[in-house]
Amino acid sequence: MSGHIEAKNLSAVRKELMTCTYCGFCKSVCPAFEGVTWDPSVARGRMVLSYGLLQKELPADQSVVDYLYQCTTCKDCERRCPSKVQVVDVVERARKDLVASGHILPKHRTLIDNVLQHGNPYGERKSVREALGQEDKGAEVGYFVGCTAAYRNPSIAKATLSILDKLGVDYAVVDESCCASVLQRVGWNEDDVKEIMEKNVAAMKDRGVKEVLFSCAGCYRMFKEEYPRFVDVPFKARHISEFLAERDLKLAKAEGTITYHDPCHLGRHSHVYDAPRQVIKRIPGIKFQEMPRSGETSRCCGGGGGVRSAFPELSSNIAAKRVDEAAFADMLVTACPFCVNNLRNGQENGRSKTKVMDLVELVEPLL
Numbered sequence: 001m002s003g004h005i006e007a008k009n010l011s012a013v014r015k016e017l018m019t020c021t022y023c024g025f026c027k028s029v030c031p032a033f034e035g036v037t038w039d040p041s042v043a044r045g046r047m048v049l050s051y052g053l054l055q056k057e058l059p060a061d062q063s064v065v066d067y068l069y070q071c072t073t074c075k076d077c078e079r080r081c082p083s084k085v086q087v088v089d090v091v092e093r094a095r096k097d098l099v100a101s102g103h104i105l106p107k108h109r110t111l112i113d114n115v116l117q118h119g120n121p122y123g124e125r126k127s128v129r130e131a132l133g134q135e136d137k138g139a140e141v142g143y144f145v146g147c148t149a150a151y152r153n154p155s156i157a158k159a160t161l162s163i164l165d166k167l168g169v170d171y172a173v174v175d176e177s178c179c180a181s182v183l184q185r186v187g188w189n190e191d192d193v194k195e196i197m198e199k200n201v202a203a204m205k206d207r208g209v210k211e212v213l214f215s216c217a218g219c220y221r222m223f224k225e226e227y228p229r230f231v232d233v234p235f236k237a238r239h240i241s242e243f244l245a246e247r248d249l250k251l252a253k254a255e256g257t258i259t260y261h262d263p264c265h266l267g268r269h270s271h272v273y274d275a276p277r278q279v280i281k282r283i284p285g286i287k288f289q290e291m292p293r294s295g296e297t298s299r300c301c302g303g304g305g306g307v308r309s310a311f312p313e314l315s316s317n318i319a320a321k322r323v324d325e326a327a328f329a330d331m332l333v334t335a336c337p338f339c340v341n342n343l344r345n346g347q348e349n350g351r352s353k354t355k356v357m358d359l360v361e362l363v364e365p366l367l
């Protein structure tokens, strides 16, 4: 399908689109541009394409659709941009307009159909609670496992459950549905997004949950930053790293050099930088060393924004570059199952033999 589209969502950011001066500073940080090496796949290129769609000067042909979907929504360009252009908002609005006019990538369509039919993008039939063998019960602390930790990286979910058990925390794992991040990132309609949010909030509320813990940076960002824009959230959202940083953890000795990768959705999107580092630095015997690009300037793993599913090669190449940056370390620790998976994908292509693991997998055996 091609042709001009009705760009209703983009029309609300017409001014933002005209704020871009095309200075090109975003080129120095965009992970997608580094892989594609072609201007339409950098923030300023995406601004031009979005403006073209809005003005009906550009048809939504396959190349325009692809370039707008190669953005990982990492937000690094926004940090670098002297004009403070809200690039991710513009890209996600353009995607909404594309989807509304029938332009959706087949891989994304499958993920969305799976979420709407089965409650997770992987099409798994068991609920998260059943997959982890958890009883249905109430508690003041809820653990929102997330689809990737539940179905693709269960060692992260199990390590989290074990940590909570070891700390004597009474917790509930509810029958959650995908947090709806995948729907929002690829531009699916807000009615379905809101319905999922309401369902997840009700599941926690019905079981008396007052505080919800998250393994996944993407799910955490959704509950902390996005859910309150659509629904009333009657509980506190905390990433597991924040929960652990507040505890007086007595950790066993370990050895080696550890570095930390900031997930974009935990760092730049949710501003959680210190908590995971505090936890790692409490391990006696280890040496903690930052990568050259860390914290606010951290480089993306390449997995977000629907890029992993639609452009796996680009995604793995971005991940390989990130893993190579950690080649000095014995362990590359992060705090998101999706980043763990993608960094491991990149490792297959890269030179680094550094062990990639999640923070909870590092902490659990030391507790």
Ligand code: SF4
Binding pocket: 019, 020, 021, 022, 023, 024, 025, 026, 027, 043, 044, 047, 077, 080, 081, 082, 083, 084, 085, 087
């Ligand atoms: S850095 Fe900002 S103003 Fe400059 S080209 Fe990129 S998006 Fe536009």
Ligand code: SF4
Binding pocket: 029, 030, 031, 032, 033, 041, 042, 043, 046, 070, 071, 072, 073, 074, 075, 076, 077, 078, 087, 088
């Ligand atoms: S959000 Fe990240 S991937 Fe997207 S344009 Fe900006 S720097 Fe590039």
